[in-house]
Amino acid sequence: MQFLVVIGMIVAVLGVALLGMAIRLVLVKDGEVRGGCAGKNPMMQEEGVACTMCGAAPTEECKSEEA
Structure with a gap:
């Protein structure tokens, strides 16, 4: 019952x-x-990693709405 x-x-x-x-x-x-x-x-901005979903660089706006 307890279970x-x-x-x-x-x-x-x-x-x-x-x-x-x-x-x-x-x-x-x-x-x-x-x-x-x-x-x-x-942390990703320090390394300069681009977004894997839309390809935006850390200084760019998200492009996910365009994709």
């Missing part, structure tokens, strides 16, 4: 976490997930 309680608590915590990550999709009409480039990461 089912623990499994239920795990499922509840994971459900709340997923809902928290998707709150914009759930509550905002036509909501979308906001993405970002690796160029916004300070």
